[in-house]
Amino acid sequence: MTLARELGKRFLSLAVVLFLVTLFTALLISMVPGDPVDTLVPLAESEEADALKAQVREDLNLDEPLHVRYASWLRDFVFGDERGEHFGDYFRVSGRDPVSNRLAEALPVSLQLMVYSQVLALVVAIPLGVLTAYRAGSLFDKVTNTGAFALMAVPTFVLGLALAYYIGVWLNWVPPSGYVPFGEDPVEHVRRMVLPSLTLAAGQIAVYMRLLRSDMVATLQEDFIQMARSKGISDQRVLWRHALRPSSLTLLTVAGMNVGTLIGGAVVVEVIFSIPGMGTAISQAIFERQYVALQSFVAVLAILYVVVNFAVDILYAVVDPRIRHARARN
């Protein structure tokens, strides 16, 4: 029963987040100056063009007030339109173009980028956090911390451009831009994802490392660490088996909440490195005033955000048995 209730609660929060995020997007896009139809139908002034524009306006409900347009998008998103499409259509002069096609291409690419960068960030940050805590106050600790601080201060787009230029163009180690699907050529896929993942991971590495370090420093003061040491087991074992897990709850929380930052970062990184993911799709939709598509993309990302945070909550219980038991009790 607890599971059903938990899921119910999650679903409710998902619905609220989704509603607010998409409503806000709708508001923002309605405030962009200029008539979207001029962008959607890029034809010179003519009677024919005017007729077409009027038709488009009618089709897209552009004369209706915002809330009506929003409600109609929401209805389609939740229940599907007459063809069962949930994400609506791009408007094209040439005809209808379902957003779901683009979503199917872009979402996996973005997911790859985010997963790679998170894995990279954690793989680098966890050992650094553990070792700087172990050697707290040493030269290694100070240098690493200063480095992390500097890294946090560099904006993503600056770092991305710098990496693309120096490593991609100047050193010519890996291609500076473009995307190759894994299934097509795994090696090339990895080569092209290295720089974008690194760019996206850099800021997170710094944040994760410093978080873990400070929790770990506190854990290392605990009695149970003294106790573990007094068994005579190696310092490595004390650090990794006894200290890491109780120190990682904050890291886990922040990594979950970071999905929002990550999505924002991915938009920038994808544009810099010409990766055809959600970021590219969204910025395109904004430029083209494809508000139906935009709204659907934003909604999908909001779902992603809520789902990841749900997963993090489940992970809590895996990491800390006290939480597991407290949950089982009520």
Add this chain to the structure above:
Amino acid sequence: MTAPTESETLLEVTDLRTRFRTPAGTVRAVDGVSLTLDRGRTLGIVGESGSGKSVLSRSIMGLLPKRNVTCEGSIVYDGREISSLPPAERRKLWGADMAMVFQDPMTALNPVIRIGRQITEGLRFHLGLDRRTANENALALLRSVGIPEPERRMKQYPHELSGGMRQRIMIAVALACGPKLLFADEPTTALDVTVQAQILNLLARQQRERNMAMVLVTHDLGVVAGRADDIAVMYAGQIVEKAPTATLFANVRMPYTEALLASIPKLDEPRRTRLKAIPGRPPSLIDPPPGCRFAPRCPYAQERCHREAPPLRESEPGHVYRCWYPVGVEPRRDGAADRTDTPTPTGAR
């Protein structure tokens, strides 16, 4: 492994000094402590909070943090000087030769690791046992420390057990690899009164069965009274009196010990009687006063006590104390008349 002529002495500590460098200054937590402990015997270390009892046991074990700590003096364990051993060599002794039971069982077990693994970890590391043998040993250990349903306990986490149970688990962990020397650092302070005696009895029984030496740390003279062979009283980082238990209780020399004795609640007193605390506070360990460290709180203190630090003197074999004007030695100098209105140590009040 044991030498043919195994000496009776297991541990001999000489002039141990432990200092912490802190922003406020150098803390002399242990300041020139010497002691010896024979195989299978119990040494009680008594003193107020902050007197350096825990730092002393950790210094002997070598369990102190590395940074901003200096530890000098000689520690001879089982005929071997261990104070100068490299950390990795020193660590080999932990668990296998000397082990520690910590004060607070609520915080000294790892909250995210199952009980079973916390016990078998040391066994597998030191004795190289495989998982099954280690598990069997752990079960036997749990039974011997009086834990019901050991199979079920092995799979539980510390928060699922009561304080007394956890302390039993800690004892099992400490005993796992059969140490010859056990440090029990206030093993019962965090427990209910009813459980305290059980745990102390358990420790005593295990000690007898294993012929293990024990350093029993406490701030309560009553706890060590019937259990320790010798008692060392610590004050401000120093041993101020040390004697075989019976001798100490019969012939207290140091006024601080006298005051500690007076603070033990008597059985015949009404339950609600407040513990008689010693007035005043221990001196700073950063800048201890030049004379006797207890002088500012001592009812018998004379001018000399504030000026000159008393050396450790022997009054009878094995009984040493640090005082210019010891209790029970007449004639005391001027001011000794005050004694009539201070409580006598062992008399029925």
